[in-house]
Structure formats: structure tokens, C-alpha cells
Amino acid sequence: MRKSMLIIGLLLSFKTFAATPQELLKQYEAQAKQEHSAFAGFSAEKGATFFKTERLHSDGKKVSCATCHTADPRNQGKTRANKVIEPMAPIVNPKRFTDRAKVEKWFGRNCRDVLERACTAQEKGDYVAYMLSIQ
Amino acid sequence: MKNWMQLLLLFTSISATSALLASGGMEEGGGAMPVVSNAKWAAECSSCHMLYHPGLLPERSWRKMMLGLDKHFGENASLDAATQKEITAFLALNSADKQDNRRAKRINQSIPANSTPLRITETRYFTDKHDEVSANTFKRKSIGSASNCAACHKNAEKGNFSESQIKIPR
Numbered sequence: 001m002r003k004s005m006l007i008i009g010l011l012l013s014f015k016t017f018a019a020t021p022q023e024l025l026k027q028y029e030a031q032a033k034q035e036h037s038a039f040a041g042f043s044a045e046k047g048a049t050f051f052k053t054e055r056l057h058s059d060g061k062k063v064s065c066a067t068c069h070t071a072d073p074r075n076q077g078k079t080r081a082n083k084v085i086e087p088m089a090p091i092v093n094p095k096r097f098t099d100r101a102k103v104e105k106w107f108g109r110n111c112r113d114v115l116e117r118a119c120t121a122q123e124k125g126d127y128v129a130y131m132l133s134i135q
Numbered sequence: 136m137k138n139w140m141q142l143l144l145l146f147t148s149i150s151a152t153s154a155l156l157a158s159g160g161m162e163e164g165g166g167a168m169p170v171v172s173n174a175k176w177a178a179e180c181s182s183c184h185m186l187y188h189p190g191l192l193p194e195r196s197w198r199k200m201m202l203g204l205d206k207h208f209g210e211n212a213s214l215d216a217a218t219q220k221e222i223t224a225f226l227a228l229n230s231a232d233k234q235d236n237r238r239a240k241r242i243n244q245s246i247p248a249n250s251t252p253l254r255i256t257e258t259r260y261f262t263d264k265h266d267e268v269s270a271n272t273f274k275r276k277s278i279g280s281a282s283n284c285a286a287c288h289k290n291a292e293k294g295n296f297s298e299s300q301i302k303i304p305r
Contacts, residue, residue, distance in 0.1 A: 082283055112205075
């Protein structure tokens with residue numbers, strides 16, 4: 001009895017950090033509407049383009065999301081320091097986009113590394129939509 | 136009387152040997168660094184690269200590194216303020232200049248007082264220890280670079296760099 005109470009308690013406390021990708025998209029949608037009143041929804045197609053488009057970084061190297069994550073988000077990627085990055089696509093890695101703080105941490109870092117600026121809510125939403133569209 | 140002396144000698148040598156063994160002094164360069172742990176350090180500092188033991192750099196190096204995470208060897212590795220503070224304190228507490236471990240002490244001693252290296256591979260201790268490993272070996276696909284300690288020192292993440300544990304992959 002006590003054990004089950006503990007488990008319920010733990011589950012409830014995790015709820016604050018955990019999210020579903022759909023909840024995450026809702027939050028980005030609210031932000032995107034604030035950023036642009038003409039917000040017209042998220043597009044998996046735009047997300048795919050965003051993911052693969054290379055840009056010239058000020059350090060002289062060409063980078064995109066796919067540089068580290070590979071062109072197929074169902075594959076494992078590799079960091080520049082040779083460490084495996086688990087796949088981004090929830091179809092093969094269901095843990096993706098279920099922890100808001102983690103998602104925000106990595107958008108925060110990687111947008112600056114690739115784009116040398118923060119990503120907009122539109123870009124984040126398109127990206128998540130693309131990942132969710134992969135079968 | 137003679138027996139008593141022999142017994143004393145035996146005891147002294149046994150305790151001296153065990154003390155040496157315990158300190159890791161029997162093995163060249165010292166044994167494993169003490170096991171240290173902090174959940175945030177272990178999670179955050181190993182998401183992009185292998186987990187480096189705090190005993191590999193002095194406190195001033197870790198502090199400098201933790202203040203420049205937005206440009207961490209060319210990448211943005213920013214942390215929230217609370218996590219950054221906790222990890223910095225942990226690294227400082229267990230850094231090379233705070234360790235009783237022989238290898239950590241030697242690393243620390245090999246760094247001039249007026250320098251604050253951020254790369255372990257730039258310390259004289261590291262370069263001296265690896266002078267027989269060629270640049271091409273470090274570039275092997277199975278290794279990547281000299282910063283990938285764990286490619287050859289399989290227990291590097293535990294702070295164990297013992298000679299006997301080294302295996303250089305092809």
C-alpha cells in the first residue's frame with residue numbers, strides 16, 4: 001500500500017517535468033502566435049528543410065542540424081567529440097520531446113552553434129513537427 | 136629478543152606495503168584517482184564528450200572553463216545557473232590541486248603557476264606521458280583525437296589511467 005502511494009507520488013512529481021510532444025507543440029504555438037500574429041501553423045516540410053539546410057558558420061565551416069544528427073533523424077548521430085547521439089525521431093526513440101527543459105536546453109545550445117542566434121518558436125515547432133512526421 | 140625484532144620488522148614492512156598499495160604508489164604514476172560522483176556533473180559533462188575526472192585539471196582551470204561554457208571549445212554548452220554553480224563547486228573540490236592522488240599531484244606540478252590550461256592535452260604531464268604516441272595514431276578512426284582518453288584507457292572515466300589498462304585500438 002505504502003509502496004503504491006510512493007509510486008503515485010513519484011509519478012505526480014514527474015508530471016511537472018514530463019510532457020508529450022503534442023503539449024510541447026502547443027507551447028511553441030502559443031509563443032509563435034505572440035512572435036507573429038500571422039502564425040499559420042507548423043510545417044513538417046519546413047522543419048525538414050530547416051534540419052538539412054547548411055549555412056556557413058563564422059568559423060568558416062558549413063553546418064546544419066544534420067551535420068551531427070545525420071541526414072536521417074532515425075539514425076544515431078555523433079558529436080564533434082565522438083560521442084553517440086541517440087536518434088531524434090520519436091518513432092525510433094520515444095523519449096525525444098518528452099522533457100521540456102531538455103528540449104529547451106538543446107535548442108538553446110544548438111541553435112547558437114548552427115545559426116549563431118536563438119531559434120524562433122516557429123522554427124522549433126516546425127522542427128518538432130518534422131520529427132513527429134517521420135515514420 | 137631477536138625474535139621480537141624480527142616480528143617488529145615484519146609488521147612494519149607489511150603495513151608499509153599495504154599503505155603503498157592503498158595509495159596506489161606501487162604502480163608507476165600512481166593508481167586510480169579516487170572515485171568521485173555528482174549526478175549533474177556525470178549527466179551534463181558526458182553528453183557531448185567522455186566524462187573527465189576532476190583530478191585531471193587544477194581548480195583555476197575548472198573555474199575558467201565553467202565561466203566560458205557558452206564558448207566551450209567552439210560549442211555552446213551553456214547550463215542553467217544552479218547547475219553551473221553545483222558542477223563548478225564539485226570540480227573545484229576534487230580538482231588536481233586538491234587531490235592526494237599521485238597522478239593528480241603530478242599533473243598539477245607539471246602546470247606552471249602562471250598558466251591556466253583548459254586542455255588536459257596541453258599539460259606537460261600529458262605530453263610527456265604520450266610522447267611515444269604519434270599524431271597519426273591519435274587520428275585513427277577508432278580514437279578520433281587525443282581528447283578521447285577512453286579509446287585507449289578503458290577506465291578513464293573512473294579516473295583509472297594505469298599502464299596495465301592501456302590498449303591502443305587499431
